[in-house]
Amino acid sequence: MKHFWMRCVYLFTSWGIVGMAYHGSAYLQHEPSLLAPSIIDKWIEFTPHAIWAYLSFFLIIPICFFIAPYKRLGWMSGCFVLSGILAALCYLIFPTTMIYPVDNGSSISSWLLVKLIEIDDPVNCFPSLHVTLTSLAIWGALNKFHPLRNIILLLWGMTIVLSIIQLRRHLFIDFIGGIVLALIAGWCVRYGFKRLIKQP
Numbered sequence: 001m002k003h004f005w006m007r008c009v010y011l012f013t014s015w016g017i018v019g020m021a022y023h024g025s026a027y028l029q030h031e032p033s034l035l036a037p038s039i040i041d042k043w044i045e046f047t048p049h050a051i052w053a054y055l056s057f058f059l060i061i062p063i064c065f066f067i068a069p070y071k072r073l074g075w076m077s078g079c080f081v082l083s084g085i086l087a088a089l090c091y092l093i094f095p096t097t098m099i100y101p102v103d104n105g106s107s108i109s110s111w112l113l114v115k116l117i118e119i120d121d122p123v124n125c126f127p128s129l130h131v132t133l134t135s136l137a138i139w140g141a142l143n144k145f146h147p148l149r150n151i152i153l154l155l156w157g158m159t160i161v162l163s164i165i166q167l168r169r170h171l172f173i174d175f176i177g178g179i180v181l182a183l184i185a186g187w188c189v190r191y192g193f194k195r196l197i198k199q200p
Contacts, residue, residue, distance in 0.1 A: 003070055004066075006070075006073070007065055007066055007070075007073060010065060010073045010074070010076065010077040011061070011062055011065040011066075011077075013077065014076070014077040014078075014080035014081050014084075015061065015080060015133075017080070017081050017084055018080050018081070018083070018084035018087075018129065018133065019084075020084075021084040021085055021087065021088035022084065022087070022088065022091075022121075022124060022129060023121065024088065025087075025088040025089075025091035025092050025124060026091065026121040026123050026124050028092060029091055029092050029095040029123065030095060031095070032095035032096050032097040032123045032125075033094065033095065033096050033097070034096075034097060034098065034099070035096050035097070035098045035125055035126065035171050035173065035174075037098075037099075037171055037172075038171065038172050038173065040165075040172040041165060041171050041172050044162075044165045044166055044172075045166070046101050046103075046166065046167070046168050047166050047167070048103045048105055048107065048109040048110045048112075048113045048167070049107070049109045050162075050163040050166035050167040051109050051112045051113050051116065051163075051167060052109065052112075053159045053160055053162070053163035053166075054116075054130070054160065054163040054164060054167050054169065055112070055116075056156070056159075056160060057130055057133070057134055057160050060134060060137060060138070060153070060156055060157065060160065061133060061134070061137050063141075064076075064137035064138060064140060064141035064153070065137065065140075065141075067141050067143075067149070068137075068140045068141040068143075069143060072140045073140075075140060075186075075189055075190060076136060076137065076140035078189040078192070079136045079140070079182075079185045079186050079189045080133065080136065080185075082185045082188060082189055083129070083132045083133070083136065083181050083182065083184075083185040084129070086181060086184065086185065087124075087127055087129050087132065087181060090126065090127060090177075091123070091124045094126070095123055095124070096123065096124070096125040096126045096174075097122055097123045097125060098125050098168075098170075098171055100117070100122065100168055100169075101168050113167065116169075120169070125170055125171065125174050126173060126174045126177045127174060127176075127177025127178045127180065127181045128161075128164055128170045128174040128175055128177060128178035129178065129181075130160070130161070130164050130169070130170065130178065131161045131164065131170075131174070131175050131177075131178025131179060131182070132178040132179075132181045132182045132185070133182075134157050134160050134161060135157065135161075135178070135179060135182035136182050136185065136186060138153045138154065138156075138157045139182070139186060141153060161175055161178075
């Protein structure tokens, strides 16, 4: 039971800090630069139905925190905080936005997309924290004793990161930035932990 509540603390503290960094930077930044779609973005067709995969981000993050080996939670939490801070610096130094398509469909997916647009910030595109946090959560939850679960998480994560482009909430360059940020945060926190452990 103690581990359950500690997992909750790790999850909500680190995720909450990311949220504050994200929305705080959106409020403080100056006029954003408009990102242009690449050939890959034009090749991937827009669909409002990608909203389901996109929103499943809010499910996979807590799942990963609750199934990850307990000893990795400190690393995962540290990665979340560091990536949130680094992303906020990017948003403040080089604020970005993009042209968001207008969906006039009548499906539930279209309705959900409209609701998402109402609460989402139209800035903070590069790098994509959706991609960064998904990658870090799955990275922390991977377990050699659960190969099938690993495959499911990886496929789920791929679906989520693809949905950011299908839904036109991000562009391909934001995806690349999100992956790079995840790698930087992951290795920096791991290196930092090793240095702390080696100190007398």
